[in-house]
Amino acid sequence: MLLNISIDSSRNPFSDKIILSQNVVRKFIDDGVEFTTSRPIFLRLTAFENSKNGPVKLCSISVSVREFALEDSESVVIPWYLAFKMNILDKITHNKIFMDYALDNSIPDGSHISLEPLGWISWNNLQQNSQKYVNNHVVDEPFTEKFIRDDFFLKSFLEARLNNALSSITNGDYILMSTNCNGELSEKLYKFKVEGLSPGSTVSVVNTDLDLEIVRAIKYPPSTTEMNASSSERFINEQIRKNVEISIGDVISVIPAEQNTVFSLVDGSNLELRIVENDIHESGQIFFGSNNSVDFDCYSLSSNSAPSTVLRLQTNIDSRLDLPKGEVSFVVKFDKVSLAQLLKFTVHEKTSKIITNSSDHKLCSNCENWIPNTTYDLHELRCSRNVKTCIECSKKFINVGSVPTEHWHCSRQHSLMFGDTVHSQERHQRFYHEPQDCNLCQSHFQSFELMARHKHNDCPFKEHVCRFCHLSLLREKPTVESRYFGLSGHELACGMKTTECYKCGKIVKRMELDLHLDIHNAEKIDKAQRLQLALCKNINCCRTLGEVWNAQSLCDICYGQFYSTQDDSDGSQFLRKLERKYVIQLSRGCGSTFCKNLNCKSSGLSRLSTMPEIMNHVHKSLMTAPIFQFWICVDEATTKKKLVADMYAELKSGKYEIEWIHYGVNQIPVVTIDALDHWLEENAIATPPK
Template sequence: MARKTATAVPASPPLSWSSTFTLSPSPPPPSLTGDKLLLPQAALENLLEAASQSAANHLQSATNTRTTANDPASWDYVPPHVALARRNEARQQLPHPLTFRVTNLATGRIAYAGIREFSAEEGQVVLSTFLREGLALSTIAATSSNGSEQEQGDDTEVEIRIKVEAVNVPKGTFARLRPLDAGYEEDWKPILENHLQKNFTTLSVNNILAIPRLSSHQPGKKDFKFLIDQVKPEGTEAICIVDTDLEVDIEPLNEEQAKESLRQRELRKHAEASSGGQINIDGPKEGTISDGNFVRFNLKTWDRSKPIWINVPEENVDILVSTNTIQGYPKLEEWTWARFDGSKPIVIAPDDPIIISAREVRISLQVYEQTLIDPNSKKPMPPPTKFLLSITQTTHQNEDEEDEEMAETTTPDSEICSNCKRSIPKRSMMLHQNFCFRNNILCPHGCGQVFKRGTESDHWHCTECKAFGLNTPDRNTYNKHMDISHTARRCPSCDYSAGSLPELASHKTTTCPNKLILCRFCHLVVPQEEDTDFTAAITGLAPHETSCGGRTTNCHICERIVQLKNMEVHLKNHDLERKSQPLPRICRNVNCARTASDNNLGLCSVCFGPLYSSAYDPTNQALARRAELRYLTQLLKGCGKSWCTNEMCKTGRANRKPPLPAVPPKEATALVKPLVTKEGLQGGYTSHPLHFCVDETISKRKHLAEMLSFTQDSQGKSGWAIEWCVKAIDAVALEATDELETMNRAREWLEKFAVKRDE
């Protein structure tokens, strides 16, 4: 052990390197996030050269300190080829992670950074937005630019010199963050973990972290800012957060902020409590709703073989529907199914891929805010609207429509009015037409709508699609249609531009990189990220899940190392192998609880042992005599064991309740003869059972196996055949200490490896 310790590879020496660069005038690319920077290719060559020199100096000093390093007889002796290999290896290695101290030479401001890549222009350094703010570069650039314009009158840019120095930042163990805004009661720790892991190498004291919000409590603010107040180890300006167990503590900035956060939390709870709540099939809900507000319901149980009909008779109440695949309830710009025109109910087919995998249907009702569709309207806000929400799974809607169509069909005594296109009796057609042409107007655009004369100005047809409608005194439905169907909108979470509200909703619920998902591997609510390789539709995994699922773990069945994203398929292979197994062969002795061994009698090795003989017996006559002698000994003398209940044993017959009479010698011989014939013995597993006495341990195992065969599995389904239970007891009995542990281990074994009766 001493020699192994002495010849261990020395610790990485500190890297001594620094250089001065000009700040790149170009803005940082979107991929440069957190505390990352870009250096030129020449900087990498200089770093490797500095690492090689530092390693050589470190090895030389270590060799000089050992007085016996050149003595082959010493434990500290290092062969020349080993020293050369270490030196060559050190020349090609850089510290991990590679951290830098970045200094703004104009102001002396310092920041700590990690490297993204060596792809900057020669002589230039590219800093992320976070580093620019930490070094106050945006303020300096703006001031210099203004001064240049005032003095020179041109667009000359002032060079900003940045010193970059390689430093060894200690591994951090603790960081205390203080939120700069109220609302810190949200579960920020998993969000911070995900954000820091992807974007940061270091944390510096007194810097400000801007974390993207995952909720929409305050939609006007996209980032939540934290002040890095304290780090450990103490006495350091910065800590490294790579490959370390970092504890993060979030504390309020002051008492006023804590009170404000508590107040916001109570307001949100009150808003959530005033929502619609749970609804059932054929259980209508009624209530009121104001402009711009939502009333939310959730449906948890329904017949998955029938369509779902969701309807609100009130035309000005919009219906937004989604499932649990979207975090939270549906919103104006985030839904899967919607109805805005008030004409028909929403029908969700049972074979819709989204509803097949859904555990819950979520419904939001809203009244479109008047100021959104008619900003110049001076009408007062309308009073709250009453609504009646009904969810059914019947087809009575189609039947009603068919009845109406049948009622409007012509008969031999009727004809169609040329103005309103209704079926009118022939005897009253003249009077009807005189009234109809004087009071009704047929839409000239061919939509078939008939409206009262004088209200034709309220009837509209969209010039960009086939939609039409009628404005009401309280609602401008044309403006609402144009706002929903023909107004361009930009996704607030990314750079996507949609031509309409349905297009934006489809984007936010499918391909938006910032769509929130509950990761099935890390169990955090995180953005799904951008699908750059187009594999999400094939694998069914969001891009974040594809990356997160690349971590490995051990299979609980075979202990193989498997990626998390492949674990489901791996377990299905185990399940297929389990179901394809044949029924185990157990010992032919009905009193035994072991699996059969390889012999022609179908017995286990323990039961076959007393009958075994190494003598040559091609016809098995000697084997038959030994079996007959064993039977007769049991019937006439007994085994003398108090636990025995073998019906072919004198002791076992006496121990039964009620006791069985003893078998006389003459009857015993006649009873045994058919059991020990050549055909009966060599029939093996498929022939009649054998009845030999066993010890107490095997007797208890037999009882446990019978009890186990009558129980059900963990899902309450049919249990396992007695053969599988015997094999399970036999597999775990040696490791268990008592009967209860034996039963528990056997059930676990059966769940993993056995085939159930109904499979």
């Protein structure tokens, strides 16, 4: 019986391999079960739900064991994917589920499998609304015809990912494949439907020769003019210049007709933009700035400086740029207009690729992936034929006999840049090596790149949004002082004006207001760190302890009814009074209609009716030493404060420690969630992100 169920949603969430206790394998061995090293240990995992009428069977599924590493024999760790397939995610969260298992030796080795590619799903979307994707064809974006027709890529992907993530497959199932090995977490998941299996309805896919068939029975995505703009991958086909705010994880597709769209992010800190698809010329380029005036000739950063590092099937598929801090706006421009052009990009958090030594894996020098030792020789043989790497720039060319002759490099007056066609070389020459004049102030620059940065950052005749008055005005001519503070000429004059601090009423310069508020914040942190907070151990109370604590760690109000002037060093008097209090609460109640105490008759939440039941409950459940919590009734005002504190803790989960929430709810004159949030914002220390 497995009572303690944990979900793996970070390590190997897209696998069917569970983790069990060491005692489980010992029991199997003691029972005479023989295992083979070439075949997984298959179990039949059954989930039950506790109900008033007893356990109710929910579902049963075939799983394998990743490892026997847990200490508790009643514990199990199941991947998120299994809980998703069993449709029990919500029930596990609310501790309504327990499980049982049995050896399953009836699963044969698979010989044939038919898969229908459906599309891909964002991990973020799947977490937020898992029910939307259960047992159906729903995806965030269907696979393109080009993707589905590429047998080599599909079969190579499935060969590399299928049997190290999954051990068995059932006919009619919808499977989610991570783009990473072993079912590890990835931002994008490929969804397939199992259309056929041999020789059974459930087969093993580990250490067996599978005949893989790709079933192409789906409709390919419609044309860009018909695409719904609300989908995860958005198409914007309007001639007017418009603003579109994107979210982390969105995949954005842009065509030449969309060059008047300005995309924006609230904050680019610790974010990376990745171009996932561009043509062989890299005709689509992205230009970044700090406001919506950004354009191909007015920017602070461009994707020209980050050429693609992989070329596959005449398509550049990997180019990465670290985004600047603060608000980011950017546009996509095409310098070789063609109706067939398309640029896809996505924004995600920066990830550091950590390489660790492994005794059972080797690093492939061609594709730079970790490959199991058992398949390394075959992988290297195939990979060395299909992947060619440029010695100078390390760009990889997939499915080509050699590095193309048109491939070029340039490191004159800048870091190494490269491309694959004459057209891309001409664009590079135009941006980096041809002099250019600013069309606003007529200043001369050695390259188009320098001119564009000047126009975006320094040109006195270019409009910008002032950070102090928030109006769109000319920058004006900079001075030595404005350059020192990193301001435009207008911003320096505007920043010298004064304003009133909304916290203390002091008059300060606009440009010094942020520094002044930082002083207030430092004072808040210092005061908060000196405040020692501990919760009252009464479950129904929301107060914190005062400077003088009693032995039971109750607040002054809750402890007051048990106070005695007589010496009570062993706590026996307190326990007698506590026992009397519990018996009165459970037998007669406290008499308050607002009571929410689970151990009080007045609340209607206690089902104890007879005195023997009450006494047995008090002695065995409420007063068993050591006592870590108490169930004492409180007044109406405290009950309301406790409800507001609990609601806030649930709505703002993890933002503040519960001690701060309980302390704050007792400091505000009007107890509301908004008032509590404002008080905590001004006085409490937020929980640091993990």
